[in-house]
Amino acid sequence: MALKLLIVDPDETWNSKSKAYFVEQMYEVTTVVNGKEAQLAMYNDKFFAVIMNYATENHSCMQVLKFIKTNYTSQRVIIVVNDRQLIDNGVITEEKLLKLGVTEVAVRPFEVPYLKELLEGHQSLSDLMSSVPKKEGVSEEKEVSMTDESFSKIRIDEFYSSQAVLFDIYIKLSDNKYLKILHTGDTFSKERLDKYKNEKKVESLYFHNNDRRKFIQYNNFLTKKLIDNKNVPAYNKVNVLKNVTEKYIEEAFTVGIKPQVIEQGKEVCENVFQLVESQSDLYNVLRSYQNFDPTAYSHAFLVTLYTTAIIKQFEWQSKATIETAAMACMFHDIGKTKLPPEFVGLSTKDMTPEQFEVYKKHPELGFEIVENIRTLNNSVKQIILQHHEAFDGTGFPFGKKGSKVLTLANIVCLADDFVHIMIDHKLQPTEALKKILMNKEGVKRYNSILIEKFIKVFVDPDKINKDTVLPSNSRIVNGSKKAS
Incomplete structure (x- = not known):
């Protein structure tokens, strides 16, 4: 059944254009030109979402919002x-609109597909x-x-679908040429x-x-189901989590x-927690896991996996x-997205001294990107800023040392x-791990207790005495209770 939209705008041309677009995107659309008609439409029908122009009159936008x-x-x-x-002049404040129940504020200029993005961000899987x-x-x-x-890629043997395919699926024929083998709404065909x-x-x-967002949404749901299923091998669970995490980071x-x-990231993190919390044989996978591509997204997933395993x-x-x-970690x-284009795919060992100095700025650039995002807590922001700081003071961007380096950030540094x-x-x-341990100078980059805990990641947890605690000079971020 198509999701229903109510579009409220005094501009009838805009209404017609928007309706045509959203009908093509498989929505059922009602358009009205004033607030009075909007209230009547809502009284007579239920809508997935209302898209309303602030300039709406007869009844005003604010009156309709209160209604x-x-x-x-x-x-x-x-x-x-x-x-x-x-x-900008404070005539409208997003804070006031949010208090009135507004989900999103879209400021022109933008094209109609931008509204589709906003709507999809609030669609549940159902x-x-x-x-x-x-x-x-x-x-x-x-x-x-x-x-x-224009395309995202997934291994064919790692693709899962609901009974009805949620989006078009292709195979690549050659550069810029594809064959659509499954259409949105098709009955899923494993045979094909x-x-x-x-x-x-x-x-x-x-x-x-x-x-990609639809892929993430469905695979988050699937991952949760698999993690909860004790009959599914840990390796399979990690692979499904890998796929959804990599696509999330790519997004x-x-x-x-x-x-x-x-919001989607919080669901991914919930699945990460459930995996490390409930999978007693996860250490077996962590000892030998090598199913990855040398990409930024695969790298971030592995850092996430091993960081959470250490914690x-x-x-x-x-x-x-x-x-x-x-x-x-994600x-x-x-x-790095703010670094010059020549840094894409460039290894630190291949950088000139001048390039490396520019590269060392990426933790600060990352912090600048997330600094004003209210839905990310400060611990996340500080870990991003400090993930290259080292316990011996040899890290960057600030050369922090010892207890001045956040414990979680030093764990991410080790995993990274x-x-x-x-x-x-x-390497397996x-x-x-052996290569890290054999480097006597390099191992000083990490609080020694972290190395001890990292070794235990690869050991049967039933054989570990869990009475080790952090030394007094370590700083713990965001949480001191043991998980139940």
Whole structure:
């Protein structure tokens, strides 16, 4: 069943244009030109969301908002503001609108697809699945020409779908040429995928970047189900978590850290916590896990996985601490998106001294990106800022030393260094750990208790005496209770 939208705008041309676009996107749309008609429409029908122009008259936007707040407390509302100066001059404040129940504020100029992005950020999985037009069987394959940059990639044997496919699925034929093998709403066909995998030796599937959020949403749900299932091997759980985490990080790095992106991130962090909390044999996977690509997204996932595994060894670990660290790990290198283009894919060992000085600024650049995001707590921001600080004072950007380095940040530093060694030298995890331990000078970069706990990550937890606590000179961020 299509999701219903109510568009309230005095500009009938805009209403017609918006309606045509959203109907094409499989929404059911009602348009009105004033507040009185909007209230009547809401009285007679239920809407997934209301998109209303602040300039609405007869009844005004503020009157309609008060009507909604009184009668429809859970209604999603996007307010469109025509003139940014109204906000800059304090005539309209986002804080006041949010208190009146406004979900999002969209300030012109923007194109209609921007509103679709905002709406999708507030769709639950049930909203998403119910809005897909379900078909019996599978549609015909269709060849399309689109730029390679328009697509996200997933391994064919790691793709999972609901009974009705939630978005178009492609295989790549050549540069900028793709074949759509499953259409939105098709009955999921494992047979068709197996044909390409086994007969044509296709290794990867592709979907549009603008469907990445749908992929994350469904796979977050699937990950939770798998983690809760004791019959699913730990390796499979980690792989599914890897896929959703990497696509989430890719989304954040591509579209920015928007409120709806952070909300999805919290779900990813919840799954990370549940995995390290409940999977007693996880150490077996962590000893040998090598299913990764040498990309920024894979790197961030592995840093998240090993950081949270280290934290799990401490008595002070908690759900809040693990989820805080997971969020920081996923964003720890976000500052690299502000570096010059020549730094993409450039290893630190290949940088000139001048380039390395520029590279050393990325923790501060990352902090600047997240500093004013209210939905990220300060611990996440400080870990991003300090994730290259070292316990012996040799780190950057500030050269902090000893207890001045946040414990969680030093754990991320250790995990980050470990993952770089593992990927750069193509080593198994236990071999990468040995390489760290054999470097007597390098090991001074970390609080010694962290090394002890990291070693325990690779050991059967039933054999560990868990009475070790942090030394008095260590600083613990965001949580001191033991998780239940």
